[in-house]
Amino acid sequence: MIKYLKHTEINYAAWDACVKQSPNALLYAYSWFLDMAADQWDALVYGNYDAVMPLPWRKKWGIQYLYQPEMMQQGGVFSRVSLSPDLVQNFINAIPEVFKLVEINLNFGNNFKLPGLTEKKNLLLSLAHSSEILRKNYSENTRRNIKKAEKENFTVSHSFDLKNIMQLFSENKGAEIRISELWKKRVIAITSALHHKGIGHTISLYSNNNQCIAGAFYVVFEDRIYFLFSGSGQQAKSSGAMHLLIHTLIEKHASKMYFFDFEGSNNEGLARFYKGFGSTEQNYPELKINRLPYIFRWLKK
Known part of the structure; x- marks a missing residue:
C-alpha cells in the first residue's frame, strides 16, 4: 500500500535507508538534499519504506503544484524492492488530487513507457x-x-x-x-x-x-x-x-x-x-499531469 505523508510525518532515517539501498540511488533523493533544494516536500511511501517518492511542492494563487527544484535533475521512485512499470504507475496514481499541476522529473530507474512520461537525455x-x-x-x-x-x-x-x-x-x-x-x-x-x-x-x-x-x-x-x-x-x-x-x-x-x-x-x-x-x-522521464481548473489550464498553455 502506498501512503501519502506530510513532511512532518516522514521518518528521515527510514527514508534515507531506503534510498541508500536502492539500485537507482541518487544524491537528490536523500532527505537532507531535499531539505536544501525544495521549498516544501511531502512524500509517497510504499510498505515499510520499501519504496519512496519525494513530492516537492509550491503554492501559487491558492493552488498547490509539484515542481522540479533547482539543482535537482531527477526525483521519482526509489526502491529497494524490484522496480517495475506497475510499481511506478501505482506511485503516479497515488499522487494526491490536491496537487493540481505536476511537472516533475522521475529517475533513470523509472524510465518505462507509461502514459504522461516523456524521455529526457542524460x-x-x-x-x-x-x-x-x-x-x-x-x-x-x-x-x-x-x-x-x-x-x-x-x-x-x-x-x-x-x-x-x-x-x-x-x-x-x-x-x-x-x-x-x-x-x-x-x-x-x-x-x-x-x-x-x-x-x-x-x-x-x-x-x-x-x-x-x-x-x-x-x-x-x-x-x-x-x-x-x-x-x-x-x-x-x-x-x-x-x-x-x-x-x-x-x-x-x-x-x-x-x-x-x-x-x-x-x-x-x-x-x-x-x-x-x-x-x-542513461535517460530519465519527465511526468506531466494537468488537473487545473479550465481557466488556469488555458493560461498554462
Missing part, C-alpha cells in the same frame, strides 16, 4: 578505466580542443571559487536565458551547503593575467561525480578551456569506481559536447 561516463583508455574514447574534436587549451598554459585551481564561477555564468549563459536573482540565491545556497557538507567542490581555470575564464561546481557522492553547475566566457569557448576542465576532472578520478554524471542534456549541441568524452545515455 549522459554518463564510467571512470573505472585508466586515463589513457578514457582519453582514447574521446572524439577527435575533443582531443584537439584539449591540446589547444593545454597550449594556453592555464592555471588549474581547486580552491572553492563559487563566486567567480557564478559571475561567469551570470554574464554569459545566465544573461542569455535571463536567470533571476532568486534563482541565483537558491543555487548559491545549495552549492554552499554541499561544500560545507564536504562533498561539493569547484575547479577553475585561470589565464596568465589571473582571470578566471571557466569553472565548475561538482559533487562527489557515493558512486557518482555530479557535474552540477558551470560557467565560462568567450575566451573559454575560443580556447577549448571547458574541454580541458572536464578532462582534468576525468583524469583526477580515473581508475576509480565512479560514474561521471554530465547532468544532461536535451540541448543538441551540449549533448554532442558531452558525448565527445565517450559518455553514453
Whole structure:
C-alpha cells in the first residue's frame, strides 16, 4: 500500500535507508538534499519504506503544484524492492488530487513507457578505466580542443571559487536565458551547503593575467561525480578551456569506481559536447499531469 505523508510525518532515517539501498540511488533523493533544494516536500511511501517518492511542492494563487527544484535533475521512485512499470504507475496514481499541476522529473530507474512520461537525455561516463583508455574514447574534436587549451598554459585551481564561477555564468549563459536573482540565491545556497557538507567542490581555470575564464561546481557522492553547475566566457569557448576542465576532472578520478554524471542534456549541441568524452545515455522521464481548473489550464498553455 502506498501512503501519502506530510513532511512532518516522514521518518528521515527510514527514508534515507531506503534510498541508500536502492539500485537507482541518487544524491537528490536523500532527505537532507531535499531539505536544501525544495521549498516544501511531502512524500509517497510504499510498505515499510520499501519504496519512496519525494513530492516537492509550491503554492501559487491558492493552488498547490509539484515542481522540479533547482539543482535537482531527477526525483521519482526509489526502491529497494524490484522496480517495475506497475510499481511506478501505482506511485503516479497515488499522487494526491490536491496537487493540481505536476511537472516533475522521475529517475533513470523509472524510465518505462507509461502514459504522461516523456524521455529526457542524460549522459554518463564510467571512470573505472585508466586515463589513457578514457582519453582514447574521446572524439577527435575533443582531443584537439584539449591540446589547444593545454597550449594556453592555464592555471588549474581547486580552491572553492563559487563566486567567480557564478559571475561567469551570470554574464554569459545566465544573461542569455535571463536567470533571476532568486534563482541565483537558491543555487548559491545549495552549492554552499554541499561544500560545507564536504562533498561539493569547484575547479577553475585561470589565464596568465589571473582571470578566471571557466569553472565548475561538482559533487562527489557515493558512486557518482555530479557535474552540477558551470560557467565560462568567450575566451573559454575560443580556447577549448571547458574541454580541458572536464578532462582534468576525468583524469583526477580515473581508475576509480565512479560514474561521471554530465547532468544532461536535451540541448543538441551540449549533448554532442558531452558525448565527445565517450559518455553514453542513461535517460530519465519527465511526468506531466494537468488537473487545473479550465481557466488556469488555458493560461498554462
